[in-house]
Amino acid sequence: MALGTTTMTNDTILKVEHLSMKFGGLMAINDLSLEVRRGEITALIGPNGAGKTTVFNCITGFYKPTMGMLTLQRRDGKEFLLERLRDFEIPKLAGVARTFQNIRLFSGLTVLENLLVAQHNALMKASGYTILGLLGLPAYNRAVDASIEKAKYWLDKADLTDRADDPAGDLPYGAQRRLEIARAMCTNPELLCLDEPAAGLNPRESAALNALLHLIRDEGASILLIEHDMSVVMEISDHVVVLEYGQKISDGSPDHVKNDPRVIAAYLGVEDDEVEEVIAIELEGGNH
Amino acid sequence: MTAATETGHPNVLAKAVREGIFAGVISFFMFLLFVGVETYQDINNALVWRTRWGLLAIFVLVAAVSRFLTVGFIKPHIDRRKLAKAKSGVLEISEQKNFFHRHFLKIALIFLLVYPFLSLLIVGKQGSLKYVDNFGIQILIYVMLAWGLNIVVGLAGLLDLGYVAFYAVGAYSYALLSSYFGLSFWLLLPMSGVLAALWGIILGFPVLRLRGDYLAIVTLAFGEIIRLVLINWTDVTKGTFGISGIAKASFFGIWSFDTGSANSFVKAWGLSASSVYYKIFLFYIILALCMLTAYVTIRLRRMPIGRAWEALREDEIACRSLGINTVTTKLTAFATGAMFGGIAGSFFATRQGFVSPESFVFLESAVILAIVVLGGMGSLTGIAIAAVVMVGGTEVLREMSFLKAVFGPDFTPELYRMLLFGLAMIIVMLFKPRGFVGSREPTAFLKERRAVSGSFTKEGHG
Numbered sequence: 143m144a145l146g147t148t149t150m151t152n153d154t155i156l157k158v159e160h161l162s163m164k165f166g167g168l169m170a171i172n173d174l175s176l177e178v179r180r181g182e183i184t185a186l187i188g189p190n191g192a193g194k195t196t197v198f199n200c201i202t203g204f205y206k207p208t209m210g211m212l213t214l215q216r217r218d219g220k221e222f223l224l225e226r227l228r229d230f231e232i233p234k235l236a237g238v239a240r241t242f243q244n245i246r247l248f249s250g251l252t253v254l255e256n257l258l259v260a261q262h263n264a265l266m267k268a269s270g271y272t273i274l275g276l277l278g279l280p281a282y283n284r285a286v287d288a289s290i291e292k293a294k295y296w297l298d299k300a301d302l303t304d305r306a307d308d309p310a311g312d313l314p315y316g317a318q319r320r321l322e323i324a325r326a327m328c329t330n331p332e333l334l335c336l337d338e339p340a341a342g343l344n345p346r347e348s349a350a351l352n353a354l355l356h357l358i359r360d361e362g363a364s365i366l367l368i369e370h371d372m373s374v375v376m377e378i379s380d381h382v383v384v385l386e387y388g389q390k391i392s393d394g395s396p397d398h399v400k401n402d403p404r405v406i407a408a409y410l411g412v413e414d415d416e417v418e419e420v421i422a423i424e425l426e427g428g429n430h
Numbered sequence: 431m432t433a434a435t436e437t438g439h440p441n442v443l444a445k446a447v448r449e450g451i452f453a454g455v456i457s458f459f460m461f462l463l464f465v466g467v468e469t470y471q472d473i474n475n476a477l478v479w480r481t482r483w484g485l486l487a488i489f490v491l492v493a494a495v496s497r498f499l500t501v502g503f504i505k506p507h508i509d510r511r512k513l514a515k516a517k518s519g520v521l522e523i524s525e526q527k528n529f530f531h532r533h534f535l536k537i538a539l540i541f542l543l544v545y546p547f548l549s550l551l552i553v554g555k556q557g558s559l560k561y562v563d564n565f566g567i568q569i570l571i572y573v574m575l576a577w578g579l580n581i582v583v584g585l586a587g588l589l590d591l592g593y594v595a596f597y598a599v600g601a602y603s604y605a606l607l608s609s610y611f612g613l614s615f616w617l618l619l620p621m622s623g624v625l626a627a628l629w630g631i632i633l634g635f636p637v638l639r640l641r642g643d644y645l646a647i648v649t650l651a652f653g654e655i656i657r658l659v660l661i662n663w664t665d666v667t668k669g670t671f672g673i674s675g676i677a678k679a680s681f682f683g684i685w686s687f688d689t690g691s692a693n694s695f696v697k698a699w700g701l702s703a704s705s706v707y708y709k710i711f712l713f714y715i716i717l718a719l720c721m722l723t724a725y726v727t728i729r730l731r732r733m734p735i736g737r738a739w740e741a742l743r744e745d746e747i748a749c750r751s752l753g754i755n756t757v758t759t760k761l762t763a764f765a766t767g768a769m770f771g772g773i774a775g776s777f778f779a780t781r782q783g784f785v786s787p788e789s790f791v792f793l794e795s796a797v798i799l800a801i802v803v804l805g806g807m808g809s810l811t812g813i814a815i816a817a818v819v820m821v822g823g824t825e826v827l828r829e830m831s832f833l834k835a836v837f838g839p840d841f842t843p844e845l846y847r848m849l850l851f852g853l854a855m856i857i858v859m860l861f862k863p864r865g866f867v868g869s870r871e872p873t874a875f876l877k878e879r880r881a882v883s884g885s886f887t888k889e890g891h892g
Contacts (some may be wrong), residue, residue, distance in 0.1 A: 276729060307880055
């Protein structure tokens with residue numbers, strides 16, 4: 143809807159430019175620029191408090207950034223400035239879906255209902271904003287059938303078909319994580335943002351999650367994820383961005399990032415001759 | 431183990447006696463000033479007091495004896511039954527439901543349909559006035575109000591303490607428009623629903639960005655504002671005098687229920703004049719309106735908007751992350767609930783023939799909310815049962831004149847209404863914290879429809 147000022151090539155789905163977010167005196171994100179490429183899994187990593195979730199909340203509209211521009215380009219070429227959209231318009235118009243670090247399911251609704259709620263906007267339109275739907279028109283009934291088919295598809299992919307009629311709150315933790323991803327996928331997103339999807343999963347669940355994410359990528363959605371677990375990140379991501387104190391310290395392929403001394407310094411502590419440098423970065427972040 | 435649970439075992443009995451005496455002592459001090467002492471005005475209008483030791487003794491005895499029986503006999507009995515069941519391996523929760531349980535809704539509906547004629551048959555015309563009007567219509571009005579509020583509180587999880595405002599808007603819409611412009615009941619019934627819904631939207635717009643306690647306080651204030659406007663805008667609403675002589679509903683414009691009119695219902699059917707026919711007619715109107723409310727609620731729950739309401743109750747942030755416009759979703763819930771409140775209000779006006787701000791005090795909102803909570807938020811059946819218990823119960827209290835024999839001639843049972851109301855709520859909330867029907871029916875299923883236990887659903891916080 144809103145045209146971006148920058149031209150984007152079609153292989154970039156999201157472009158973050160000079161993003162800053164300030165909470166009172168705290169600079170949570172400081173002049174961050176990054177790109178998410180279409181059809182790739184991009185990982186956003188960094189130590190605790192680096193500002194990863196804040197970036198997520200800016201992209202998905204839960205925070206309004208203090209400064210900066212977030213341009214999202216859809217497959218059909220339409221561009222949206224995410225910082226100008228209201229939070230519910232970002233999934234609806236721009237096709238960005240997200241999950242939460244602390245799982246947010248509709249625990250009193252069944253698994254199937256969770257997936258149907260995610261298709262709210264499509265179903266609302268099909269039901270003529272409820273009025274035509276109350277009359278039971280065939281067009282609406284077809285839309286309902288289609289929505290159940292789509293829910294079944296993602297239930298199958300997330301391996302939840304057996305639990306479809308159970309309340310979401312009754313699922314084990316790993317299944318809740320998968321359901322949250324399946325629910326996000328039911329909104330037909332082009333960009334899926336996952337906030338620590340592997341947190342608290344056992345190795346088997348973790349492997350199932352990796353397979354699910356690869357499947358989603360192969361179906362055409364791009365993925366941006368926050369992750370703490372380096373093994374997960376290195377295994378599945380095509381592109382890694384490292385944050386520390388609200389700034390980007392490294393950006394590139396997993397191998398490139400793994401060997402970047404600044405990343406090693408941030409994660410493993412630092413060698414003596416690098417202390418000065420790290421302190422300098424810290425001060426720069428704190429002074430703004 | 432078995433010896434200790436035996437009834438009559440000295441340990442149990444001693445404990446029962448001990449606890450019984452303890453309960454008696456506590457209740458003695460609790461009721462000493464409330465019951466034991468009474469103030470009244472003597473012939474010189476001076477306030478003097480006298481004691482009521484007899485009444486106090488009854489209170490204390492009831493407390494002590496029932497505690498003794500509970501500890502000494504009832505509890506061991508229940509424990510033994512549980513133990514026996516556990517030993518025999520029979521599951522507590524049985525899938526087998528009896529005939530009455532399975533067909534409860536059908537039986538209830540048939541009973542309601544024949545109820546007026548049943549009461550005509552049993553107690554005659556004059557006697558059935560009370561049963562049709564005071565019990566039937568009164569309860570059904572509250573059922574409809576509670577079902578309307580259920581959309582706001584039970585489904586969308588928005589705590590509305592000022593629901594009676596929409597009831598008032600509906601009642602005054604009918605009263606004013608019919609007495610100033612002479613519009614008919616059947617035109618004004620939907621119109622007052624629309625007007626109330628409009629008020630719901632006007633109120634909802636600024637208010638619905640508030641959550642939880644704040645929303646509750648603001649809706650409470652809105653309810654009071656409406657009442658104060660009705661009191662103070664005397665030019666239009668006649669203030670505390672209220673509006674009287676409100677037109678009766680006609681039989682769809684064919685027959686009138688006014689005794690003097692040419693096309694009167696009783697004349698056309700050759701019946702003897704009695705107001706009971708009008709009451710029976712009103713009974714069926716409110717029954718139909720209740721059924722409409724239930725039908726719309728059931729249909730809407732299965733529509734995307736209804737699911738969005740319930741999702742909103744479960745988690746508002748997740749709703750927004752899925753692209754649901756929470757403001758319009760809340761507004762539709764508020765407006766739909768308000769509409770049913772307004773329709774019930776206009777029915778109330780035509781039934782009473784008189785409205786005044788007195789009928790729309792906060793207590794009414796509280797009673798309606800209490801019915802929704804007691805019944806189980808979201809459950810139509812549970813709420814209907816709660817309405818019968820709460821409203822019917824207070825009506826039954828009026829009939830309990832035999833209690834005067836126990837508590838003395840100046841005992842008026844209906845004055846204890848609120849005490850019993852509170853007691854009933856505490857008991858229900860202790861044993862059924864999610865209300866009479868705590869589980870939730872899912873709106874869609876793949877293989878089988880299984881009720882969702884109340885422990886998973888949330889109450890909503892905004």
